[in-house]
Amino acid sequence: MRIIVQEAPFDFGQQAQAFASGRQNMGAIVTFTGVVRDDASGALTAMEIEHYPGMTEAALTAIANDACARWSLGDVLILHRYGRLTPGEMIMMVATAARHRRDAFEAAEFLMDYLKSRAPFWKREVTAEGASWVAAKDEDEAALDRW
Amino acid sequence: MRIIVQEAPFDFGQQAQAFASGRQNMGAIVTFTGVVRDDASGALTAMEIEHYPGMTEAALTAIANDACARWSLGDVLILHRYGRLTPGEMIMMVATAARHRRDAFEAAEFLMDYLKSRAPFWKREVTAEGASWVAAKDEDEAALDRW
Amino acid sequence: MNVLYFAWVRERIGVPSESVETQAATVNDLVEELRAREDRYAAAFADTSALRVAVDQELTDFDAPLAGVKEVAFFPPMTGG
Amino acid sequence: MNVLYFAWVRERIGVPSESVETQAATVNDLVEELRAREDRYAAAFADTSALRVAVDQELTDFDAPLAGVKEVAFFPPMTGG
DSSP: EEEESSOOOHHHHHHHHHHHTTOTTTEEEEEEEOOOOTTTTEEEEEEEEEOOHHHHHHHHHHHHHHHHHHHHHEEEEEEEEOOOETTEEEEEEEEEESSSHHHHHHHHHHHHHHHHHHEEEEEEEEETTTTOOOOOHHHHHGGGGOO | OEEEEEESOOOOHHHHHHHHHHEEOOOEEEEEEEEEOTTTTTOEEEEEEEEEEHHHHHHHHHHHHHHHSSSSSEEEEEEOOOOOOOOOEEEEEEEEEESSSSHHHHHHHHHHHHHHSSSSEEEEETTTTTEOOOOOOOHHHHEEEGG | OEEEOHHHHHHHOSSSEOOOOOOSHHHHHHHHHHHHHHHHHHHHSSOGGGGGGTTTTTEEEEEEEETTOOOEEEEOOOOOO | OOOOOOOOHHHSSSOSSSOOOOOOSBBBHHHHHHHHOOOOHHHHHHHHHGOOOEETTEETTOOOTTOOEEEEEOOOOOOOO
């Protein structure tokens, strides 16, 4: 299991390749990557991500451990950035390796649902008109009921 | 949309990076990669994959088009190999890009479920004792009922 | 009409494809004609519930009509992914 | 006890963290004490249903006890991923 919290950009291709390589006993690899998405108007200047340094890695580790307890997984990676990002930049990724594809898919969705609402990150959108904190969505909270 | 059928190995990291890059309007990228999995005994020498050259690309394109009709997707990639592969080699990958993560995840699972039972590939396992065609699994056929 | 065989169907029949002269109206009629030819066909088509068929490279059923069709392929359930 | 604030809670209170001397038995008691201090605290804690709390870096509820606790953090619902 690898948990990485960093400000710097990451090389998604390299991370994905390294995670997937040399897995003779894991038939299924799933990755999810989150990208800073500009809205249709192109108004977003930056996305600023604040986090809780002492708690973040522990919270991500706990979420990854939960996933390993619920599904038969060979490995889990969670990588999440903080700081100032611009549209098109990758914010984070998760990866799961499992013998069977259903486990790999479900665990990756579970990781994402918990990252959204239970990991100590807060997003602030910066536009030409000013900045505002992204409000948590009811649908993200509701997504946890699935598990 | 990209549909690739080839005998040669592919560079998963490079494909994943290229697929995910430069997507300011797509917040969610999901990839799935299938790896030739050796069973616990380490008995598998090779996995041979036969396909139906005239039909394969058309069948994969139809599956990708179905996914685009059902979910709001920005892009889809399906890459599938044929020929003789050894344990640990990557057989195939799919990738989906969407504004929202649920669309990207569900579409990738849909692609995989249809690839398993509706794309004209046949797998043959080669061991020291001989070779045998992989039987289709009831659970793979049942997985289609979900969609 | 070109008839193609894949995986163990190909192995039982012994060739990957062949040209077949037929007036068969449906895939089922064609299967009956092939079964009557030789034992290797009878063996390959013993249980059509274990087979799938594509007509002009589209998956279909065994009652599909063959009028105007150029290519029929028989194979076991697919195992991609 | 070290008290931390994140996101708009930090902005309203004006500092990212501070040391607080308190005998509060629970998080709710601590919130009451802070609210009584100054308007900026009252503003930040006006609606605790809009807030989340972590005690010694674990998510918990506002009725969590504070005996032996070293660090309490207040923040809005998280928006990771």
